[in-house]
Amino acid sequence: MHLDHSHPHAGATVGADAHRPDGTRRALRIGLGGPVGSGKTATVAALCRTLREELSLAVVTNDIYTREDAEFLLREAVLPPERITAVETGACPHTAIRDDISANLEAVEDLEDEVGPLDIVLVESGGDNLTATFSKGLVDAQIFVIDVAGGDDIPRKGGPGVTTADLLVVNKTDLAPYVGSDLGRMAADAKTARGEMPVVFQSLRSEAGVTEVALWVRAQLAAWTA
């Protein structure tokens, strides 16, 4: 076998390297985490529909049971199937996005190789719990999605997702009156937990839908490519 000392980074890149093996800048990677049923997959689907005309997108899902979320996205046809990859997580999605990110990195890189060039890869976590956050070795920015129906005390309880995510999304605001959630209190608690970091209240059923989150994503991309 030929041993070559001149290309220490030939082949697969390691960790959070911002460049691909050929020297080009890789796609921006945005993680979406949050509890089960908070609307991560629906937010991913809405982002794809909003951004797909102007940007080259791909999605990686991390499911507890293989492929559920990927199959939802495929059924909804938010992107061509070759742009959606499901990572198998051995029942531990938080491990796959935080402690051992190798399978996700491979999925992201394979997407760039096979359907690239890409502007953004959205990496969706399996619905796990409030402590699941993405490794900085995997994503450049992360969105944490909670919903009003999960209880209006979630922002107050905090946890790494709520306090450290680059964007906190409080989803399903249209349900607030029905589940007795106090949006004002959630906003105040989020402010206490997060300081100046942004929070978006959204209802995907409203006219505005995912617009605000999409704006935030565009701003991240502008900063990444600057």
Place this chain on the structure above:
Amino acid sequence: MTTGVRATARIVARPDGRGGTALPVLDGDGPLALRRIRAHGDEARVMLVGAMSGPLGGDHFTVEAEVAEGARLHLASAAATIALPGQAKGEARYEVRIGVADGGELRWLPEQLICAQGSELYVATRVDLAPGARLVFREEQVLGRSGEEPGRLGSRLTVRIGGRVVLDQELACGPGAPGGWDGPAVLAGHRALGQLVVVQSEFVDAPVEARLLGEGAALVPLAGPAALVTAVAPDALRLRRVLDEALAALAPACHG
């Protein structure tokens, strides 16, 4: 102390120049007798006839077959081979060496090998194929005759195509084999196991698709122009049924 029996049988198949296959070498020896039976088209057919029981402990049997370019050979056996405990010390060895040249074809379809209680047998099979050779190879092993404990069996099957090893499989089971051989990862209580190897250059462009064949068997493409069926079954009959179905599906012309 008695020493075991050494016996070698050799077959060489060549085109006979008239569109058929000649057998210039057909040498049986002691317990390994060979009979030429009626040809089937351009294919020569040979029957391996066990002239006495065995192999017994300490015996060393070798069967060699060479198929030259353009020749076609079919080998069958008259009955199952039964490994039995012998008076001689040590395990019995059964070696099979097969070579097939480009454009040659071998169908190796003997009956089962049965490892009777108390027997110790090691079977080594080495198949060397030229890149354009065709092969259908079946081996079936049964642990113990009906209702008895298994004997000890070790086996290794190696298949090379153009010098490259595409399949190398060892199995060790029965009393004294490394632990877990009858457990859920290896045989899971099954007493009959078999492999069917089919090699043909068509698989270069169109490899078989992996699929299950019932509960205890799978058809898989190897890393080369070859397909393998691995099967386990409760008994010889059910094993043969699975392998026959696979054979009919994989190489229809070769069935029977």
Place this chain on the structure above:
Amino acid sequence: MSRAALFVLADGRFPAGGHAHSGGAEAAVKAGRVTGAASLEEFCRGRLHTTGLVSAALAAAAALGVDPVELDGAADARTPSPALRVAARKLGRQLMRAARATWPSAELDALAREFPKGAHQPVVLGLTARAAGLGPEDAAYCSAYESVSGPATAVVRLLSLDPFDATRVLARLAPELDRVADRAVEAARGVVAGGGVDVLPAASAPMLEVGAEGHAGWAVRLFAS
């Protein structure tokens, strides 16, 4: 070299993707062949003496500096199930990433270039041990242990098995792990002594092969293999 590097490499938290694989345990659990600690132990014992031995010998040979491309071919021939070949290459690729980040080495770089989609995991493991300054015994132990620790961890999740029972299973297998590692290293030294890769063990496990093909076709599963 530092022997302590072995702990880094053998740590179940070493980020090389193993947590998503059950080593055939998920298929065995679903088929009702592994139902508790006793059957897990028999499963692990069988896997150790087959796949475990083969992997350990490949890893030891790679650690000794045997050509990894030849070893990869030997691994292919010893892995008839395409589902298991795919899993082994996936895990090899993931380990390669972790290894290059942890113990940068020209040999690892070269193997990564040769197999951009991954070489068989035991081969990468052996070369990683080499890059970490470890020897063939270390590589063999690491690989043999992985062959049983993976299924044991998976069965804890699959059956909610008492984790102490699973750990006891692993401890009870320790003497056999020693023997398997010894045999693996001996075989690997035989390769270097002139026997070539053909002298490496090729012990097979039919139920693992068949089970892996079935598992690969499931629509819903917890583990990748």
